[in-house]
Amino acid sequence: MSGLSGKAVIAGIGATDFSKDSGRSELRLAAEAVTAALEDAGLTPADVDGLTSFTMDTNTEAAVARSVGIPNLKFFSRIHYGGGAACATVQQAAMAVATGVAEVVVAYRAFNERSGTRFGQVNSGLVGQVNSSGTDNAFSYPHGLSTPAAFVAMVAQRYMHEYGATSEDFGRVAVTDRKHAANNPDAFFYGKPITLEDHQNSRFIAEPLHLLDCCQESDGGIAIVVTSPERAKDLKQKPAVIAAAAQGSGSDQYIMTSYYRPELAGLPEMELVGRQLWQQAGLGPQDMDVAVLYDHFTPYVLMQLEELGFCGRGEAKDFIAGGALELDGTLPFNTHGGQLGEAYIHGMNGIAEGVRQIRGTSVNQVSGVQNVLVTAGTGVPTSGLVLTA
Numbered sequence: 001m002s003g004l005s006g007k008a009v010i011a012g013i014g015a016t017d018f019s020k021d022s023g024r025s026e027l028r029l030a031a032e033a034v035t036a037a038l039e040d041a042g043l044t045p046a047d048v049d050g051l052t053s054f055t056m057d058t059n060t061e062a063a064v065a066r067s068v069g070i071p072n073l074k075f076f077s078r079i080h081y082g083g084g085a086a087c088a089t090v091q092q093a094a095m096a097v098a099t100g101v102a103e104v105v106v107a108y109r110a111f112n113e114r115s116g117t118r119f120g121q122v123n124s125g126l127v128g129q130v131n132s133s134g135t136d137n138a139f140s141y142p143h144g145l146s147t148p149a150a151f152v153a154m155v156a157q158r159y160m161h162e163y164g165a166t167s168e169d170f171g172r173v174a175v176t177d178r179k180h181a182a183n184n185p186d187a188f189f190y191g192k193p194i195t196l197e198d199h200q201n202s203r204f205i206a207e208p209l210h211l212l213d214c215c216q217e218s219d220g221g222i223a224i225v226v227t228s229p230e231r232a233k234d235l236k237q238k239p240a241v242i243a244a245a246a247q248g249s250g251s252d253q254y255i256m257t258s259y260y261r262p263e264l265a266g267l268p269e270m271e272l273v274g275r276q277l278w279q280q281a282g283l284g285p286q287d288m289d290v291a292v293l294y295d296h297f298t299p300y301v302l303m304q305l306e307e308l309g310f311c312g313r314g315e316a317k318d319f320i321a322g323g324a325l326e327l328d329g330t331l332p333f334n335t336h337g338g339q340l341g342e343a344y345i346h347g348m349n350g351i352a353e354g355v356r357q358i359r360g361t362s363v364n365q366v367s368g369v370q371n372v373l374v375t376a377g378t379g380v381p382t383s384g385l386v387l388t389a
Helices: 025-041 061-068 080-099 133-138 148-163 165-181 196-201 268-281 299-308 318-319 348-359
Strands: 008-017 048-052 077-081 102-111 205-207 219-227 240-248 290-292 371-375 384-387
Touching: 008 025, 008 348, 025 061, 025 219, 048 061, 048 080, 048 165, 061 102, 077 080, 080 102, 080 219, 080 240, 080 348, 080 384, 102 348, 133 219, 148 205, 148 299, 165 196, 165 299, 219 299, 219 348, 240 348, 268 299, 268 371, 268 384, 290 348, 299 318, 348 384
Parallel strands: 048 077, 048 102, 290 371
Antiparallel strands: 008 219, 008 240, 102 219, 240 384, 371 384
């Protein structure tokens, strides 16, 4: 083990309800989530001296501190690239704790993504930005590539062409997510599993992506409390040790439109993250008891399995066909239901589920969990974590 490994832990998790219309402001959602996470850890707002979040979050650290009652902040940090930031917020928090810059850092993400600004819709304003992102988007928007589903459809088509994957292969991911969500009372799709036939019969959003290949748009908030192993000894919960935390951006990287690479059907930034995680933790794919993989679109789950070393290039369809992702499979997957089944909170709810698996409190608990992999958004510069007991 090396780097940050073992020098910080997750000691608390908190969440709001997950809905399509929260009925309250994004700041209130953030404050509720942070307050719940502190209560879970057995800490007070006065114990917090750091906050981390996404650049996309509308709630400033100062506003969250005021709303929660945090008197002083010694550290605050934000990460770019949408869902790719999820695990990186915890990495930033762990770095602050490990270096003594702060003692208790809370990572948060809160939004009204269904009742407010909908990320899945066309946003022509992205092209008009007077910055490099506006220039990048101008390459794709005029050609009709103007939603995340359309961006991913291009890569999915190439992946199918190169490796023989089918829409049914993608559908198996969705079916597994919804099966696990059906057992989760906090999931939006609690009690609502789907069949592969349901997946195949759902309408196309951007071919080859069906409706049930695409994650939800959700209202809600999540917060994660990071502190030192020493501090956690006096707290309420069994800590989840941050054995590894990494970020990655690949060659010729764009934001979900990295079409100019020699190989289109891959996620080299996730391979980079994986290499760092395994090196830091001193573990490998074969050691993971549970995988919480970012599942905004099902094809990227198959590609992540390959990039992270769970199977060879083009072999994910065969890897999952035998039930590997089931609770009793070789790699139990998204036991909370994922972003397709529980909620789309930019991957932060996946980190919380990783912690629950380490604690032994998941609604779909896998027995004897020691090591959990969590990944952040794909198609963008991304991040990942390995959590251990």
